Amino acid sequence: MVSILVVYESGEGQTAKVSEYVENVLTARGHDVTVRRVADAADVDVTLYDAVLVGSPVHYRTHLPEVVEFIEANLEALSARPNGFFQLSLASTIPLKVAQRGDDAYVDSLVTKTGWQPDHVGRFAGAVTYSQYNPVERMVFKLLAAVTTGDTDTSRDYEYTDWDDVDAFATAFADDVEARLERDTATRRHAGTRRFTWAATGVVLLLGVMAFAYWAAARQFVPAEC
Numbered sequence: 001m002v003s004i005l006v007v008y009e010s011g012e013g014q015t016a017k018v019s020e021y022v023e024n025v026l027t028a029r030g031h032d033v034t035v036r037r038v039a040d041a042a043d044v045d046v047t048l049y050d051a052v053l054v055g056s057p058v059h060y061r062t063h064l065p066e067v068v069e070f071i072e073a074n075l076e077a078l079s080a081r082p083n084g085f086f087q088l089s090l091a092s093t094i095p096l097k098v099a100q101r102g103d104d105a106y107v108d109s110l111v112t113k114t115g116w117q118p119d120h121v122g123r124f125a126g127a128v129t130y131s132q133y134n135p136v137e138r139m140v141f142k143l144l145a146a147v148t149t150g151d152t153d154t155s156r157d158y159e160y161t162d163w164d165d166v167d168a169f170a171t172a173f174a175d176d177v178e179a180r181l182e183r184d185t186a187t188r189r190h191a192g193t194r195r196f197t198w199a200a201t202g203v204v205l206l207l208g209v210m211a212f213a214y215w216a217a218a219r220q221f222v223p224a225e226c
């Protein structure tokens with residue numbers, strides 16, 4: 001069992017849903033999973049976990065600032081253990097090369113900004129939650145939808161997240177973490193065996209030297225008549 005921390009922030013709730021889904025996949029694999037919003041993660045000590053995932057939506061072509069701050073504040077601890085990053089965006093829903101390049105660019109700019117190169121990256125389609133937007137956002141997203149998805153009915157919300165993608169990401173992460181942990185345990189076991197062999201050899205040699213010294217001393221004190 002591995003202890004895994006999932007830290008995320010969410011504007012309208014879709015990244016929270018994805019984090020919960022990831023938690024369920026990892027928990028079903030038998031791991032001990034802690035999920036925290038960045039806003040509630042001030043007391044979180046990343047070094048206490050075996051592995052870490054960080055998630056953020058893209059808002060205005062960048063990730064949420066509090067997520068970026070969390071990454072910057074925990075850069076060393078993140079990089080020192082198996083880690084991954086997942087993002088939600090609308091660019092991910094648009095099957096055009098230019099949109100996919102834009103989606104990649106969000107991750108690239110995070111890597112450049114923070115210096116963190118995640119082991120695993122998940123790029124997931126998000127949601128359009130008209131019910132939660134202010135009138136300006138609603139109008140902007142309706143216009144955007146008119147030229148992309150066609151989902152312009154503002155009386156309802158649209159979810160584009162492909163849960164199979166999320167499942168595949170969480171499963172690949174769990175596979176990697178488990179394999180790395182197994183390798184570390186094998187290496188530690190091997191080092192322990194080597195230490196034991198050296199110690200046992202030392203004891204045998206010491207006993208040999210002591211036996212020889214005893215034999216040599218005993219010879220010196222043999223009574224003359226013998």
Ligand SMILES: Cc1cc2nc3c(=O)[nH]c(=O)nc-3n(C[C@H](O)[C@H](O)[C@H](O)COP(=O)(O)O)c2cc1C
Binds near residue numbers: 009058062090126
């Ligand atoms: C104010 C706002 C700005 C957004 N800006 C972008 C953007 O620049 N690029 C993009 O691909 N998606 C953008 N999105 C779409 C979100 O990434 C998507 O809706 C995601 O599901 C939001 O996740 P959340 O509910 O966890 O905040 C934006 C959404 C909002 C509400």
